[in-house]
Amino acid sequence: MQFDLLFAAFGKVMLDPINFLFVFIGVTSGIIVGALPGLTATMGVALLIPFTYGLDPVQGLIMLVGLFSGGIYGGSISAILIGIPGTPSAAATILDGYVMGKKGLAGKAIGMATIASFFGGTFGALTMTFCSPQLAKIALKFGPPEFFALAFFGLGIIITVSGKSIMKGLVSGIFGLMITTIGFDPLSGCPRLTFGSIELLGGITFIPALIGLFGYSQVFQGIEKILTLPTVKSELKNIIPKLNEIKSVFKTMVKSAGIGTFIGAVPGTGCDIAAFVSYGEARRSSKHPEKFGTGILEGVAAPETGNNAATGGAMIPMLTLGVPGDAVTAVLLGALTIHGFQPGPLLFRDHPEVVYPIFAGMILAQFVMLGVGLGGMRFFARIINIDRRIMTPIIFFLCVVGSYAMRFSFFDVGVSLIIGVIAYFMNYYEFPGSPILLALILGPMVEQNLRRSLIISHGDPLIFITRPISAAFIIIGIFVIITSYYRIKKAMEREAKMGIVAEKEKID
Amino acid sequence: MKKEDIGIGVGLIILSIWLFWYVGRYRPVEIYIYGPDFFPRILAVMMAILGISLIINALLGNSLKMGDRIDPKGFVRLLISIGICIGYLFLTTILGFATATFVFLFILMTFLKQKGILLRIFSSVATAILVWGIFRYFLIIPLPEGWLF
Numbered sequence: 001m002q003f004d005l006l007f008a009a010f011g012k013v014m015l016d017p018i019n020f021l022f023v024f025i026g027v028t029s030g031i032i033v034g035a036l037p038g039l040t041a042t043m044g045v046a047l048l049i050p051f052t053y054g055l056d057p058v059q060g061l062i063m064l065v066g067l068f069s070g071g072i073y074g075g076s077i078s079a080i081l082i083g084i085p086g087t088p089s090a091a092a093t094i095l096d097g098y099v100m101g102k103k104g105l106a107g108k109a110i111g112m113a114t115i116a117s118f119f120g121g122t123f124g125a126l127t128m129t130f131c132s133p134q135l136a137k138i139a140l141k142f143g144p145p146e147f148f149a150l151a152f153f154g155l156g157i158i159i160t161v162s163g164k165s166i167m168k169g170l171v172s173g174i175f176g177l178m179i180t181t182i183g184f185d186p187l188s189g190c191p192r193l194t195f196g197s198i199e200l201l202g203g204i205t206f207i208p209a210l211i212g213l214f215g216y217s218q219v220f221q222g223i224e225k226i227l228t229l230p231t232v233k234s235e236l237k238n239i240i241p242k243l244n245e246i247k248s249v250f251k252t253m254v255k256s257a258g259i260g261t262f263i264g265a266v267p268g269t270g271c272d273i274a275a276f277v278s279y280g281e282a283r284r285s286s287k288h289p290e291k292f293g294t295g296i297l298e299g300v301a302a303p304e305t306g307n308n309a310a311t312g313g314a315m316i317p318m319l320t321l322g323v324p325g326d327a328v329t330a331v332l333l334g335a336l337t338i339h340g341f342q343p344g345p346l347l348f349r350d351h352p353e354v355v356y357p358i359f360a361g362m363i364l365a366q367f368v369m370l371g372v373g374l375g376g377m378r379f380f381a382r383i384i385n386i387d388r389r390i391m392t393p394i395i396f397f398l399c400v401v402g403s404y405a406m407r408f409s410f411f412d413v414g415v416s417l418i419i420g421v422i423a424y425f426m427n428y429y430e431f432p433g434s435p436i437l438l439a440l441i442l443g444p445m446v447e448q449n450l451r452r453s454l455i456i457s458h459g460d461p462l463i464f465i466t467r468p469i470s471a472a473f474i475i476i477g478i479f480v481i482i483t484s485y486y487r488i489k490k491a492m493e494r495e496a497k498m499g500i501v502a503e504k505e506k507i508d
Numbered sequence: 509m510k511k512e513d514i515g516i517g518v519g520l521i522i523l524s525i526w527l528f529w530y531v532g533r534y535r536p537v538e539i540y541i542y543g544p545d546f547f548p549r550i551l552a553v554m555m556a557i558l559g560i561s562l563i564i565n566a567l568l569g570n571s572l573k574m575g576d577r578i579d580p581k582g583f584v585r586l587l588i589s590i591g592i593c594i595g596y597l598f599l600t601t602i603l604g605f606a607t608a609t610f611v612f613l614f615i616l617m618t619f620l621k622q623k624g625i626l627l628r629i630f631s632s633v634a635t636a637i638l639v640w641g642i643f644r645y646f647l648i649i650p651l652p653e654g655w656l657f
Contacts, residue, residue, distance in 0.1 A: 051647065054647030168562075171559075174555045178555070185534070193530070220586050223585055223589050224585065225579065226620055389622035390628075393613050397609060400597070401643075408650055421590075424586075446547075
């Protein structure tokens with residue numbers, strides 16, 4: 001750990017008002033995006049990336065991590081006020097938060113969510129700051145087989161983000177890998193699958209693909225359903241929690257922060273799982289578990305601490321290994337690449353001037369989130385009431401601008417629109433979009449290192465299991481795949497059982 | 509969604525066969541025994557296996573239940589919106605980015621039946637000017653120019 005660099009980064013980020021402004025913009029936009037149901041933190045980061053092109057990389061990146069933190073927190077506002085989680089990670093917050101809202105305690109619930117998010121976010125960011133450089137040192141010893149094994153492990157995450165069908169998740173993942181083969185071959189330089197198009201020589205650009213997958217597809221669904229979706233109004237009364245109320249949930253927050261950070265750091269898990277596990281653990285270890293679900297502060301504090309702690313945790317594998325922990329960090333990884341930095345161990349060695357300000361920016365983002373969250377509570381509650389017929393065209397327009405601004409290319413807008421249409425249909429037929437995103441990130445790494453390793457070993461595939469680190473990643477990858485398979489299968493069985501029970505109740 | 513899964517499975521198999529055949533033209537050169545066709549061919553084989561599995565899964569009755577169906581009227585609305593967007597892209601080079609953006613947003617909001625005309629005008633103008641200003645003066649990123657701005 002280079003403390004001199006860390007302190008210098010803190011000085012640079014915290015004392016410069018311009019940096020503070022960018023963190024403020026990122027956090028505020030994140031809270032707005034998170035609070036609006038249907039808009040996710042992933043989409044928010046994807047749409048904000050084009051606004052960072054002309055900025056200093058550090059300013060752009062701290063704005064994006066600010067949006068990440070704010071977005072995860074913002075989801076709790078709509079979860080508490082209208083019972084719809086703004087982001088999937090706020091789903092667990094509904095269980096007690098919405099009940100509190102219905103009792104007229106929405107202000108107190110949002111206040112607690114803000115404080116818990118701040119606590120969890122700070123814990124996660126500090127863990128990231130102190131653990132990442134150590135992990136990066138180990139990762140510096142990696143060669144092609146290790147990188148292939150690492151990418152294999154990363155691709156194992158596809159199973160965990162497959163939604164209801166693993167097979168369909170795999171189809172999405174392979175489809176994403178196929179997309180990465182368009183353009184110049186990374187080893188021989190031979191143009192592949194370009195069909196004579198000059199624009200395709202560089203491959204499908206990441207940002208337009210990303211905006212197509214997560215921006216346009218949601219906009220298209222929004223337009224299709226715009227006249228049939230009910231309008232929900234939010235109300236906000238009452239005040240923030242008292243000090244003794246915060247003290248009463250402090251133990252829960254500490255425990256949830258640890259759980260959230262750990263879960264976030266495991267690739268393929270993400271903030272939503274962290275929130276549910278934290279909630280479950282808080283309930284399990286509580287002296288009064290029967291009160292959970294009836295609208296208690298602990299039921300809000302646990303998931304909100306957990307999901308925000310997971311933001312810092314998820315940054316650890318992304319920065320140190322170049323393997324994104326979830327969809328948002330996959331987008332952040334793309335943002336780093338666009339600014340000319342390749343996430344992974346070399347980033348710590350070659351660009352500490354970028355890494356340490358990201359740490360500092362993420363910690364600063366938590367303080368800004370606390371201030372903006374508590375101060376702007378009433379404003380964010382009103383944002384939820386904005387007419388969809390106004391918001392949807394504006395987001396549509398931001399998607400167009402975002403896909404154009406990367407290379408000032410209408411071709412990219414077209415590619416993005418086509419991917420958006422494909423993703424729109426994929427949603428209907430239960431093909432998840434996140435595996436494509438992971439494949440777009442990891443595809444080039446998989447192909448290059450697979451072929452390099454086989455060239456080194458003269459075609460002997462045993463090279464991947466005879467080297468200890470490589471073997472370890474492959475074993476962990478297989479473990480992740482198997483456990484995720486059983487987790488999804490169990491969840492599907494549970495869902496099917498619940499469906500049968502619900503149908504029986506209907507008949508009765 | 510049995511029928512849909514079978515159809516998609518067949519489509520994936522056709523895609524795989526085509527890819528496997530098409531990348532055959534990228535022959536390996538010298539030291540690159542594992543040439544440009546190596547990885548796409550692995551992917552083609554994997555996709556074909558998944559396509560077959562999807563069909564078998566559907567025939568065994570293990571397909572997922574179709575959740576939300578596409579609303580035909582909503583789908584037409586979506587196609588028209590995409591058409592408006594394509595028109596907007598052409599318009600940016602004729603009218604200029606900010607003006608075309610205002611027109612696009614106003615038309616789309618009107619098409620989506622937003623009733624308040626003042627709100628439509630204000631939100632369209634504000635969004636167009638704000639984003640145009642940020643890109644032109646702050647980020648200094650070139651935007652399409654036309655007769656106006």
